[in-house]
Amino acid sequence: MEDPDEAARPSLQASPDKLTSQVVWLPHDSGPAPPAANTAISTNGHGANNLWYALYFPQLAELGTVQQKKHLNELAGLMQCVSSTISFHPLALICEIRSSLKYFTSIDVIHNKLQQSLKTQLEEWGLVSDFLYAASPTITGSLLLARSGHNTLVYQKDNLRSALGELPTEVLELDKEQNRRLHNMGIRYLKDIWRLPSDGLRKRFGSSFVNQLSKALGKAPEPTINYLPPPAFNTAYELPYEIENLDRLLPIADEMLAQLCDFLQRRDLSTSHLLFSLSHEKRSPTKVEIGLRQSSRSQKHLMLLLETHFNKLIIPAPIIAIKIDVRNFDAFFGYSDSLLEKSEPATRQYNDSNLDRFIEQLQARLGENHVKGIDSVAEHCPEHASQLFDLDNLSEIKENRNKIPERITENLRPFWLLQNPVQLTLRKGRLYHRRRISIVSGPERIETYWWSGVNVRRDYYVAREANGSRLWIYREKTAEKNWYLHGVFS
Amino acid sequence: MTIIRNHQEAQSEHQGKYNNLPNNMACSHEEEHKKDHSSHIDQLLHGNPNLWRGCDMAGQGFHGQSTGFSQLDDILPGRGWPDKGLMEIITPHWGMGELQLLIPLMRSIVEQGKWILWISPPYLLYAPALVQAGINTEQILVVKLDTSCKDALWSMEKALQTENCGLVLAWQNWLPSKVLRRLQLAADTGGTLGVLFKHHVSEYSPSPTRLKIEDYSGEGHFNESRITLLKARGNFRPLTAQVNLYQQA
Numbered sequence: 001m002e003d004p005d006e007a008a009r010p011s012l013q014a015s016p017d018k019l020t021s022q023v024v025w026l027p028h029d030s031g032p033a034p035p036a037a038n039t040a041i042s043t044n045g046h047g048a049n050n051l052w053y054a055l056y057f058p059q060l061a062e063l064g065t066v067q068q069k070k071h072l073n074e075l076a077g078l079m080q081c082v083s084s085t086i087s088f089h090p091l092a093l094i095c096e097i098r099s100s101l102k103y104f105t106s107i108d109v110i111h112n113k114l115q116q117s118l119k120t121q122l123e124e125w126g127l128v129s130d131f132l133y134a135a136s137p138t139i140t141g142s143l144l145l146a147r148s149g150h151n152t153l154v155y156q157k158d159n160l161r162s163a164l165g166e167l168p169t170e171v172l173e174l175d176k177e178q179n180r181r182l183h184n185m186g187i188r189y190l191k192d193i194w195r196l197p198s199d200g201l202r203k204r205f206g207s208s209f210v211n212q213l214s215k216a217l218g219k220a221p222e223p224t225i226n227y228l229p230p231p232a233f234n235t236a237y238e239l240p241y242e243i244e245n246l247d248r249l250l251p252i253a254d255e256m257l258a259q260l261c262d263f264l265q266r267r268d269l270s271t272s273h274l275l276f277s278l279s280h281e282k283r284s285p286t287k288v289e290i291g292l293r294q295s296s297r298s299q300k301h302l303m304l305l306l307e308t309h310f311n312k313l314i315i316p317a318p319i320i321a322i323k324i325d326v327r328n329f330d331a332f333f334g335y336s337d338s339l340l341e342k343s344e345p346a347t348r349q350y351n352d353s354n355l356d357r358f359i360e361q362l363q364a365r366l367g368e369n370h371v372k373g374i375d376s377v378a379e380h381c382p383e384h385a386s387q388l389f390d391l392d393n394l395s396e397i398k399e400n401r402n403k404i405p406e407r408i409t410e411n412l413r414p415f416w417l418l419q420n421p422v423q424l425t426l427r428k429g430r431l432y433h434r435r436r437i438s439i440v441s442g443p444e445r446i447e448t449y450w451w452s453g454v455n456v457r458r459d460y461y462v463a464r465e466a467n468g469s470r471l472w473i474y475r476e477k478t479a480e481k482n483w484y485l486h487g488v489f490s
Numbered sequence: 491m492t493i494i495r496n497h498q499e500a501q502s503e504h505q506g507k508y509n510n511l512p513n514n515m516a517c518s519h520e521e522e523h524k525k526d527h528s529s530h531i532d533q534l535l536h537g538n539p540n541l542w543r544g545c546d547m548a549g550q551g552f553h554g555q556s557t558g559f560s561q562l563d564d565i566l567p568g569r570g571w572p573d574k575g576l577m578e579i580i581t582p583h584w585g586m587g588e589l590q591l592l593i594p595l596m597r598s599i600v601e602q603g604k605w606i607l608w609i610s611p612p613y614l615l616y617a618p619a620l621v622q623a624g625i626n627t628e629q630i631l632v633v634k635l636d637t638s639c640k641d642a643l644w645s646m647e648k649a650l651q652t653e654n655c656g657l658v659l660a661w662q663n664w665l666p667s668k669v670l671r672r673l674q675l676a677a678d679t680g681g682t683l684g685v686l687f688k689h690h691v692s693e694y695s696p697s698p699t700r701l702k703i704e705d706y707s708g709e710g711h712f713n714e715s716r717i718t719l720l721k722a723r724g725n726f727r728p729l730t731a732q733v734n735l736y737q738q739a
C-alpha cells in the first residue's frame with residue numbers, strides 16, 4: 001500500500017520518514033482461502049482469517065468525549081460501504097475487510113474509496129482531513145500499527161510479531177508510571193518486550209498490559225463494539241383488490257403493526273410518531289399521522305389509536321395499498337419490579353438506566369450544553385465556588401460519589417448568585433436596590449487572589465430589602481468602596 | 491406564630507351536634523362494633539387523599555410529606571406537601587424564601603435516591619447553599635436559563651413522567667390552563683411533584699395546590715413571612731400561616 005501524502009500527515013509518535021524504511025511490505029497471501037475456512041469466518045465473525053483495517057483519527061482527541069462518539073458514529077456510517085463489521089475503539093474505527101477484498105479486488109481500492117468520503121466529512125467538521133491507517137489480521141495489531149503512523153499492511157499472522165516489534169512502546173498508550181518503568185528497563189520497542197517472560201510482565205505491568213499484547217498477536221480473543229446503523233422501519237402492503245370500507249383495512253394494519261412492534265422489541269425501542277399512507281389510484285395518497293405523547297411499542301395501543309383515526313377519516317377514493325413509516329424512534333423506558341416486595345433499600349429502587357435515558361433524551365432535545373450537573377468547588381472566591389459540569393456519563397459521577405465532600409464555610413450562602421454583581425445606590429447614607437436595604441448580619445471578610453493581581457477584597461453582608469427579599473451584598477474594600485448585590489437568598 | 495383558623499371551631503361544634511344523635515339510639519353491643527369500624531374508617535380517611543370527605547382536611551391525616559414547618563403543616567391537608575401533582579408558589583418577586591420553604595422536602599427527596607431537576611432558574615444556582623442545606627448536589631440536574639419556553643415545558647413534562655425525578659422546579663410566569671392540566675397529568679403518571687414559581691396569582695389556575703408567600707415582617711415580627719394556602723385538595727377556603735423561613739440566619 002502506498003502512502004499518498006507522507007509529508008502532509010501529522011507525525012504522531014514517531015517521525016514517518018525515519019520509519020519508512022521499516023515499513024513491512026509483505027506479498028499478497030497465496031490465493032483465496034480454502035472454502036472451509038471461509039465458512040468458519042462467517043459463523044464466528046472473528047475467525048483466524050480476518051483482516052482488520054484500522055483508521056486512526058488523532059485529530060478527534062481535542063474534542064469532548066460526547067462529540068468524539070458522535071463523530072466516530074457518523075464516520076462508521078460512511079465506512080459501511082466497504083465492510084459490514086465496524087468496531088469502535090478510542091479515536092479509531094476498525095473494520096473487517098477480508099470478506100470484501102475479493103469484491104474490491106485490492107486493498108488500495110478500498111482505501112481510496114474510504115479516503116474520499118472520510119476526507120470530505122472531516123473537512124466539513126473543520127478538522128484535519130488526514131488520518132492514519134493500517135491493516136493486519138488482529139484488531140489490536142492494526143490499531144497499534146495505525147497509531148505508530150506506519151500505514152503498514154500485514155497480511156499474515158506469522159508476520160505480525162516482527163512487524164509489531166518495530167514499533168516504539170509509546171503506541172501502547174500506557175500510563176506515565178508504566179512508561180517510566182519500561183524506559184528504566186531499557187525497553188524502547190515492542191520487540192524488546194517479546195524477549196521477556198510473560199509471567200514477569202504480568203507481575204510488573206498487570207494483566208491488561210499482557211492481554212493487550214497477546215491480543216495484538218492473535219493469541220487472545222478480541223471483543224468488538226460493533227457499529228449498529230440507525231433504525232429504520234417501513235413496510236407496505238399492496239391490496240389484491242380495492243377497499244372502500246376502512247374497517248376491512250384494520251386486520252391488515254394490525255398485521256403490519258405486529259411487524260412493527262416485533263421490530264421495536266428486537267431493537268429495544270419505542271416509537272412516538274407514525275405515518276400511515278393509504279394510496280389511491282390516480283390520486284395523491286391519504287396520510288394519517290399518529291403522534292404519541294408518551295412513546296409506546298404496544299400493538300394494542302397503536303391499533304386503538306389507528307382505529308380512532310380511521311373512524312373520523314373520509315377517504316376520497318378506494319384504497320389500493322397501505323404503508324407504514326416510522327418517523328421517530330425513542331428509547332424504550334422499561335420498568336423493573338423487584339422479586340421480593342420492598343426488600344431493597346429505597347435508594348436502589350429507581351432504575352438508573354431509565355435516568356440515563358431520560359438525561360440522553362433531554363440532551364438530544366435541548367442540546368448538550370443545556371443540561372448540567374452542579375458541584376461545589378473548594379474555592380474561597382464566591383463566584384468560583386460553584387460550577388456546572390457536563391453530564392457526559394452518569395457512571396463517572398457515580399465513581400466520584402464516594403469522595404469526601406468538600407468543606408463549605410459555615411457562613412450562610414444564597415441559593416441564587418448573580419452572574420454579574422449589580423451596583424447598589426447609596427443615598428443619604430442608605431442603600432437602595434429596588435427598595436431600601438437594611439443589613440441583617442455581617443460582615444464576612446473575603447480576601448483572595450492578591451497573588452494574581454486581581455485583588456478581591458470584599459465585606460459580605462446578609463441584607464433585607466424593604467419588600468421582603470433577602471439579599472447577599474458586599475462592599476468593595478479596594479477601589480471606590482462601592483456596594484454590590486451578589487446573590488439572592490430564596 | 492398563630493394560625494388563623496376560626497372556621498375549625500365552628501366545624502367542631504357542628505360535628506358535635508350530629509355525634510350525639512346515633513349515640514342515643516345505638517344499643518350497647520353495637521357500640522363496640524362501631525368503635526372497631528370507626529378506627530378503620532379513620533385510617534382510610536386520613537391515609538387516602540383521594541377520598542372525598544366533604545369537610546376541611548387542613549392539618550388532618552398523615553398522607554403528606556412534612557414541610558418541616560409545623561405552622562404550615564397545620565394548614566395543609568394531610569399535614570404536609572402532596573406526594574405528587576402540580577404546585578404553584580406565588581411570590582411578588584424572587585427571594586422571598588420560596589426555596590427555604592422547600593429545603594426539607596428537597597432533602598428527603600434526595601435521601602430517597604430521587605433526582606431534582608431545576609428548569610431554567612432565574613439566576614445561577616449556587617452549589618455551596620445546597621451543600622449547607624444538606625442537599626446532595628450529585629442528584630441535581632440544571633436546565634440552563636437560555637432554553638426556550640417550549641423546550642423548558644417539554645423537559646418539565648418528560649421529567650414529571652420519569653419516576654427517577656422526585657421534584658421538578660420550574661420558573662414560568664404565564665402558562666395557559668391547558669398546559670397546566672397537561673403538566674398535572676404528567677405529574678400524576680410519574681408520581682412526581684412539580685413546583686411552578688410565579689409572580690402573579692391567576693385565579694382560575696387548575697393546579698391542585700397553590701401557595702402565596704408575602705412579607706409579614708415589620709410590625710414587631712421581624713423575619714416572618716405570611717404563607718397563604720390559596721388552594722389545596724381537601725381545603726375549602728384560603729388559610730394563612732406565619733412562618734419564619736430564615737431560621738438559620
